[in-house]
Amino acid sequence: MKAGESGMKIYIRLEGHDFKYEIEDVIRLFYGNEETSIEYQDPGEDNPGFVLYSGLESSLENDGQFVLKTMLEEGGSVKFTENETFSIHSADDEYEVKKIKKREVKRQLYKALSQYTARKMPWGVLTGIRPAKIVHELMEKGFNREQIYSRLTDYYYVSGKKAELLYNIAQKEKHILDGTGPDKVSIYIGIPFCPTRCLYCSFTSNSVKKYAPFIKNYIEALKKEIFGVGEILNAKGFKIQSIYMGGGTPTAIDAPYLEELLSFIEESFDMGQMKEYTLEAGRPDSINREKLEIIKKSKVNRISINPQSMNNEVLRNIGRLHTAEDIVEAFKLARDIGFDNINMDIIAGLPGEKLEGFKYTLEKIGELAPESITVHTMAIKRASRLNEEKDSYSLISENEVAKIVDNAYDFITKIGLEPYYLYRQKNMLGNLENIGYSKPGYECMYNIQIMEEKQTIIALGAGAVTKVVFPENNRIERIFNVKNVEEYVDRIEEMIDRKRSFIINC
Numbered sequence: 046m047k048a049g050e051s052g053m054k055i056y057i058r059l060e061g062h063d064f065k066y067e068i069e070d071v072i073r074l075f076y077g078n079e080e081t082s083i084e085y086q087d088p089g090e091d092n093p094g095f096v097l098y099s100g101l102e103s104s105l106e107n108d109g110q111f112v113l114k115t116m117l118e119e120g121g122s123v124k125f126t127e128n129e130t131f132s133i134h135s136a137d138d139e140y141e142v143k144k145i146k147k148r149e150v151k152r153q154l155y156k157a158l159s160q161y162t163a164r165k166m167p168w169g170v171l172t173g174i175r176p177a178k179i180v181h182e183l184m185e186k187g188f189n190r191e192q193i194y195s196r197l198t199d200y201y202y203v204s205g206k207k208a209e210l211l212y213n214i215a216q217k218e219k220h221i222l223d224g225t226g227p228d229k230v231s232i233y234i235g236i237p238f239c240p241t242r243c244l245y246c247s248f249t250s251n252s253v254k255k256y257a258p259f260i261k262n263y264i265e266a267l268k269k270e271i272f273g274v275g276e277i278l279n280a281k282g283f284k285i286q287s288i289y290m291g292g293g294t295p296t297a298i299d300a301p302y303l304e305e306l307l308s309f310i311e312e313s314f315d316m317g318q319m320k321e322y323t324l325e326a327g328r329p330d331s332i333n334r335e336k337l338e339i340i341k342k343s344k345v346n347r348i349s350i351n352p353q354s355m356n357n358e359v360l361r362n363i364g365r366l367h368t369a370e371d372i373v374e375a376f377k378l379a380r381d382i383g384f385d386n387i388n389m390d391i392i393a394g395l396p397g398e399k400l401e402g403f404k405y406t407l408e409k410i411g412e413l414a415p416e417s418i419t420v421h422t423m424a425i426k427r428a429s430r431l432n433e434e435k436d437s438y439s440l441i442s443e444n445e446v447a448k449i450v451d452n453a454y455d456f457i458t459k460i461g462l463e464p465y466y467l468y469r470q471k472n473m474l475g476n477l478e479n480i481g482y483s484k485p486g487y488e489c490m491y492n493i494q495i496m497e498e499k500q501t502i503i504a505l506g507a508g509a510v511t512k513v514v515f516p517e518n519n520r521i522e523r524i525f526n527v528k529n530v531e532e533y534v535d536r537i538e539e540m541i542d543r544k545r546s547f548i549i550n551c
C-alpha cells in the first residue's frame with residue numbers, strides 16, 4: 046500500500062526517544078482523514094512498505110547538543126533524510142528540555158512529510174488547541190511583531206496569513222487579559238440537556254425529553270454546588286469577573302427551572318465586580334418569549350443564539366428540529382425583549398453546505414447584525430454520530446473548507462466585526478481553526494480566559510472541569526466533576542468537597 050492511499054500502514058522506528066504521541070500528531074496532520082494504521086515494528090524484508098525512522102542522540106563533541114535524524118523510506122527507497130543538530134541551554138529544567146526535544150522531533154518530521162507529500166499545513170507543525178499562547182509567551186519574552194512573525198513562519202512553519210491573524214488576536218487578548226487581577230475568577234455552569242443530539246456533537250448532552258424526570262434533581266444538585274462554590278469564593282476573597290452558562294443548551298429546561306436557577310445564582314454569588322454573564326440560548330427550538338423574558342430580568346448581559354447554518358436542508362442533515370426562519374424569529378424576539386449583546390455560532394464544512402450555501406448563511410446572519418459571530422470549522426469528533434456514520438455523508442475537501450473559512454473572514458470583517466479569539470480542535474477539516482469575531486468592545490471575556498488559561502475557572506455541573514491557575518509557576522490543576530447526570534446528583538457532596546478541599550487549601 047502506497048503512502049497516501051486509504052488503508053495505508055506506516056511502520057515506525059524510534060531511537061533515543063519515545064515521543065509516540067508527538068509523532069502520531071504530525072502524521073495525523075497529513076493523513077488524518079484516511080484509514081492509516083501505525084505500527085511500531087519492523088516491516089520485515091518482504092514488505093518494505095512505508096517506513097519512518099526518527100532518532101535522537103546526544104552529540105559526542107559538544108555538551109548540550111543533540112543530533113536528530115529523520116528518514117522516510119517507501120518500497121525500500123529513501124524519500125527523505127535529514128540530520129540536524131540543535132542545542133539546549135544548560136539552565137533549562139528537565140521539563141523544558143523534554144519540551145524542546147519533542148518540538149524538534151515534530152519539526153523535522155513535519156518537514157519530511159511536507160516535502161514528501163508536497164503539502165503545507167496552514168498552521169504548520171502547531172497541533173495544540175491554543176496557538177495564541179505561543180505568541181503570548183514570545184511577547185512576555187520581549188519579542189517584537191517582526192520577530193514573532195518570523196518565529197511562527199520560519200520555525201513553526203505557520204502560513205504568513207495565519208501568523209498575521211494570530212498576532213493580531215493575541216494583541217487584542219492581551220489588552221483584555223491585562224485588566225484581570227489575581228483575585229478574579231470566572232464561573233462556568235453546565236446544563237447538559239438538549240432538544241436533540243446534533244450530528245457532529247460529542248459533548249455531554251442528554252435528551253431533554255428522555256431526562257425530563259431527572260431535571261428537577263439535577264437543578265437541586267446544581268443549586269447545592271452553586272451554594273458551595275459561593276462559600277468557597279467568599280472564603281478565598283475571590284471576585285467573579287464573568288459567568289458562562291452553557292451545556293448542552295440551558296434554555297432546553299422548562300421556564301420555571303430556568304427562573305429558579307437564575308435567581309439562585311444571584312442570591313449565592315457576589316456579582317458586584319462581574320463584567321459579563323453569558324447564557325447560551327443555543328437552539329432556537331428551545332427559546333420562547335417566556336424564557337427570554339426570564340433571562341432578561343436576570344443579570345445575564347450576553348446571549349448566544351446558534352444557527353450553525355441558515356440552510357434548511359443542512360439543518361435537517363445535522364439533526365436540528367428548527368428551520369432558518371425559526372432562527373430569524375428567535376433573534377428578532379430577543380432584540381425586541383432588549384438583548385443588545387448577541388452572539389451567533391456557525392460551522393464551516395457541515396455536510397451538504399458548500400461555499401455558495403455558506404455565503405448564503407453569512408448573508409442571512411449579516412442581515413441580523415449580531416454583536417459577535419463565532420465561525421467553527423467542522424471537526425469529526427470521535428464520540429459524535431457523524432464519526433460513526435461517516436460513510437453516509439460526503440464531506441467537503443480541504444481546499445473547499447479553506448475557501449469557506451477565508452470567505453467568512455472577508456465577509457465578517459467587512460461588516461465591522463474583528464477576530465478576537467481563536468482555538469483549534471483535533472480532526473478539524475483542513476487542519477484549520479475556530480474564530481470568534483465581535484464588534485469592538487463586545488469581545489467575550491470568558492472565551493478569552495478559557496483559551497488563554499490565565500485565570501482560574503470554577504466549573505459546576507455534570508462533566509464540568511475546574512481549572513485552577515497558578516500564574517507564579519505557570520501551573521494548572523484540574524478538578525473534575527463526574528459526567529453522568531444521575532451520578533452527579535448522587536455524588537454532589539463529593540463534587541463540592543473536591544473543590545472545597547483543593548481551592549481553600551491552595
Ligand code: SF4
Pocket residue numbers: 238239240241242243245246247248250292293294327328
Ligand atoms: S446543541 Fe450543542 S450541545 Fe446540544 S447536541 Fe447540538 S452541538 Fe451538542
